[in-house]
Every structure is written in C-alpha cells, then in structure tokens.
Amino acid sequence: MTDYFYPSIYFGYFFFFLMFCGAVFFFLRSFRDGYWGASGEDVKYHMLDDDEKPDSSQYHLR
Amino acid sequence: MSAISAAQPEQMSVAAKSAAADSIHQDTTAKLFLLSSITYFFIVGVIALMIAAKFVWPGLMGNSPFLTYGRLRPLHVNGMLFGWLLAADMGLTYYLVPRLCGVKLWSEKLGIATAVLWNGIILGAVVTLLAGMNQGFEYGELILPLDVAVVVAWVMFGTNIFMTIATRKYEQMYVSLWYTMGCILWTAFVYLTGNFAVLFTSGVNQANLNWMYVHNAVGLIFTPIGLSLAYYFIPKSANAPLHSHKLSMVGFWSLAFVYVWTGAHHMIHGPISQWLQTIAIVFSVMLIIPVWAVVYNFFATMKGQWHQMRDNIPLKFLMSGVVFYLLTCFQGPMHSLRSVNAIVSKTDWIPGHAHMAVLGAFSFFAIAGAYYILPRLYRTKLYSDALANWSYWLFMIGGLGFFVTLWLGGLWQGWQWNNPAIPFIDTVVALTPVWIVRFFSGILMFGGIAAFLYNVMATVIGAKDNPQAAA
Numbered sequence: 001m002t003d004y005f006y007p008s009i010y011f012g013y014f015f016f017f018l019m020f021c022g023a024v025f026f027f028l029r030s031f032r033d034g035y036w037g038a039s040g041e042d043v044k045y046h047m048l049d050d051d052e053k054p055d056s057s058q059y060h061l062r
Numbered sequence: 063m064s065a066i067s068a069a070q071p072e073q074m075s076v077a078a079k080s081a082a083a084d085s086i087h088q089d090t091t092a093k094l095f096l097l098s099s100i101t102y103f104f105i106v107g108v109i110a111l112m113i114a115a116k117f118v119w120p121g122l123m124g125n126s127p128f129l130t131y132g133r134l135r136p137l138h139v140n141g142m143l144f145g146w147l148l149a150a151d152m153g154l155t156y157y158l159v160p161r162l163c164g165v166k167l168w169s170e171k172l173g174i175a176t177a178v179l180w181n182g183i184i185l186g187a188v189v190t191l192l193a194g195m196n197q198g199f200e201y202g203e204l205i206l207p208l209d210v211a212v213v214v215a216w217v218m219f220g221t222n223i224f225m226t227i228a229t230r231k232y233e234q235m236y237v238s239l240w241y242t243m244g245c246i247l248w249t250a251f252v253y254l255t256g257n258f259a260v261l262f263t264s265g266v267n268q269a270n271l272n273w274m275y276v277h278n279a280v281g282l283i284f285t286p287i288g289l290s291l292a293y294y295f296i297p298k299s300a301n302a303p304l305h306s307h308k309l310s311m312v313g314f315w316s317l318a319f320v321y322v323w324t325g326a327h328h329m330i331h332g333p334i335s336q337w338l339q340t341i342a343i344v345f346s347v348m349l350i351i352p353v354w355a356v357v358y359n360f361f362a363t364m365k366g367q368w369h370q371m372r373d374n375i376p377l378k379f380l381m382s383g384v385v386f387y388l389l390t391c392f393q394g395p396m397h398s399l400r401s402v403n404a405i406v407s408k409t410d411w412i413p414g415h416a417h418m419a420v421l422g423a424f425s426f427f428a429i430a431g432a433y434y435i436l437p438r439l440y441r442t443k444l445y446s447d448a449l450a451n452w453s454y455w456l457f458m459i460g461g462l463g464f465f466v467t468l469w470l471g472g473l474w475q476g477w478q479w480n481n482p483a484i485p486f487i488d489t490v491v492a493l494t495p496v497w498i499v500r501f502f503s504g505i506l507m508f509g510g511i512a513a514f515l516y517n518v519m520a521t522v523i524g525a526k527d528n529p530q531a532a533a
Contacts, residue, residue: 007262009259009263009267009271011255011259012255012259012271012274015251015254015255015259016251016322018251019247019248019251019322022247023315023318023319027315027318030311030315033233033234034234035234035307035308035311036308036311039234040234040307040308040311041306041307041308042234043232043234043235043236043237043307044236044297044303044304044306044307045303046232046236047162047236047238047294047297047298047304048297048298048301048303
C-alpha cells in the first residue's frame, strides 16, 4: 500500500505557500496601482453611480 | 401590498421596457441562482425544524433510516451552506461584479450552465445524503463525484467572474471585487484541501486538515463573499459612500494574511502539538484587526444615515448582520483561549456561535441583497414591504432566541461536563428545556424564511402585471 500521508500534508502546505506568495505579490502591487495613494478613495464614490447604461461614467476608464 | 406608482400602467410598461432595452445586463444567471437558492432555503428550513424537533422528541419520526439524525444533519448543513447561502452569494456576485466593472457578464451562457450544474449538485447531495452516502468529514460529507462536480462548477464560476473583471471598464477595483477574487482563489485552496487532500491522511493529521477546512470554509469562503456583498449593498442601500476605501483594504489584506492559521483552535486541548494550538490561538486573536476594520467602516458609513433603518428593509438586514458579525467574530477569538475553550468546546454554545455567523451575519447580508436586487432584476416593486418587515423581525427574534439559548445551554453543559461526578446522560436530559426553546425559535426563523420566499416569488410572478423601472 502506498503511503500518501506526508505527500498530502506537503500538498496542503504547498498550496498554502502558493496562496501566500500570491497574496504578497498582489499586496505589494496594490501600492503601485494607487489603492493607498491620493486617488485611493475615488472608487467608493464611483460605485454609487448607476452602471445600468453603457458609457454612463467617464471615471478612470482603462 | 406595497404602493404602486401613481403613473398610468401603460406609461410604467413603456418605462420598464425602455429601461430593460437600455440596460447592458441580462442577469439570467443571477436570477437562476437566486430563485433556486431561496427555494432551497425553504426546503432545508423544513429539514432544520425536523432536526430541532428530534432533539426534543427523539422518537418523533419512527425508525425510518432516511429520517435519522445522522442523515438529516449533513443534509441540513450542506443544504444551508451550499444550496442556500453560497448559491445566493454567487447569484448576487453575478449581479454586482458586472455593475462594478461597467461591462456585461463575460459569458451569460457559461453562467447559466454553472447554475444548472450547481442545481444538479444540490439535488445529487439531497439524494446521496438521504441514502446514507457520506464521506464522514464535517462540511466534507459529499461523495467524491459530487466533490469533483463542485470543483468544475467553481472553475466555471471563477472563470466567468475573473474574465468579467479582466475586461472591466474602470481601472481601480472597488473592495467588493477584491473580496470576490479572494474568495474564488481561497475557495480553491480550502475546498481541495478539505475534500481531496484529507482523503490521503489519517488520525490526528486528518482531523487537523479537516478542521482547517471547516474553519476556512467560514473564514475564507463565506466571510469574503459575504463582506463583498455588505460592502456593495450598505452604501447602495443607504445611498451614502463608504467611509474609507483604504480602511477596507486594511481589512481585506489583514484577513488574507491572518485567517488561514486559525483552524487548529477547534482542537485546543486535543492531541495536537502545543505549538500548533498556540499559533491557532494567536492568529485567532489577531482576527480582531480585520473584523474591527470592517465593522468600523460600516458603522462610520452609516453616520447620519441611521434614520433610514426605520423603513429601509435591506439596510435593516445589513446592519443587523454587521452587529452579528462583530459579535460572532468577538466570540471566535475568545473561544480559542485555552481557559474559555475548556468550558465551551463541543457544547451547544458552538452551534449557537456558528448559526450567528452563517445565519445572523452572512445570510442576513444575502437576504438584504435579494430584497435589494430582485425588484431591480424584474423591474417591478417588491410585492410587500410589510411582509419583508415581518420576515426581518421573525428572523431577528427567532435568531436571538436560538443563539442566546444555545449559548446559555452550552455554558451550563460545559460546566456539567467539567464535573466528573455528573453522569453524562444527566447532562443530556438537563438540556431538554434549552432544546424546546430552540425548536420554537426555529419555528419563528422558519416563518421568516417562508415570508421571504413568498415575497420573492410573488414579486417575480407579479412582475409582468406591475412593471416599473426600479429606482
């Protein structure tokens, strides 16, 4: 019988490690993308706009 | 029935048709998920009442194997978690993500296929769990083929949401989108570990992995998707901007870095390493940071808006849910302390705590979302504001009766268990009055579910007769 005991635990920790690396990466990137800067609060006003119609807002278009 | 606009029916019909034609959103997926999940809420509510009745009258349903506690309980848990709450959250996510991105859902067909598959999974769960097919893990009871189907459905859901966000019109993403993306990624990690990796372990390690899954199912699945809804619907319902988007980012990232380590607090005083128990305790207490960041933000958003609580039904559910969220997230870290854990662990306190999280906080957010969007989806008015208010008070009074009774009963039970002079069976008999109150509290909560379902269905069915472009 093959023992999967440790491989399964390593799998769990490896998956957690991947998620942790992703979290660190995107956390650092959020600084570059301006979420912590002067315009970081704009998005909370924009979400109140009604987006039911196309081109209803010109807010920070990509 | 709520007041219909004084405008002529013909004018309303024209306005509704015009609004429908102008909208870029189809919303078929959101409708399918919401209507099916609310129906499951009602059906599984019946199962919940049957279980509560069996606590008081154990011989009530005879000897039928289909009605034993061992089969009904996993059906109740899985039905409420995946049939009602997660499905409702997914439906609401299909609504809010395209709107926050300013684009259509990436693929409505993929969304409809996801809804069909999800309903197939829930029906499969009902059949297999009632037939006694159960893997024996808490929250991981579904058989392997259904687990695989859940993974497929989640990949379909995640692909649709991520592609919608990738094609978004606006550069910066509102915090609800962050939580939604976090939920999708974390669920992959949590679900695969709890339903597949756990199969290849045994003994204490298996229990540890299982409890990591159980706690992160709440903390990394239902919490982020629930908070995503709250962050969207509280400002929308109150028509007031969020207090601080930066603070919401603090809450998101602290949740991301803290939550995953807390699962082992379910095994305090158990046969796991002391260092692992201590890590779980430390990270559990650190949860106060994201919780306070979230709750303060919501309360500060409501500054000057509290008067709306009088007649704004979605806001009533939302802010009550925030209070329950605060309470349940204060209880959680306290349970993890060794001294408190020695009393409350494994007692009726824990279902009281768990129900406050899943029903009091996250289901309240989902119900609020449903009340908010259904009239908009069907371009009509809610069938009855009064009935919605009744559903709120039935949920609130029934829920409080349920939570508080189980906390008190759990404390009592824990003190008895810590006294070796008391025979175990005496501690069971002593709790009968607690379970009677729980049963009648359950009836009140079920009344809330029934009122909610009736209101939703009457709104949907009556939409053609009362068309109106929702405000």
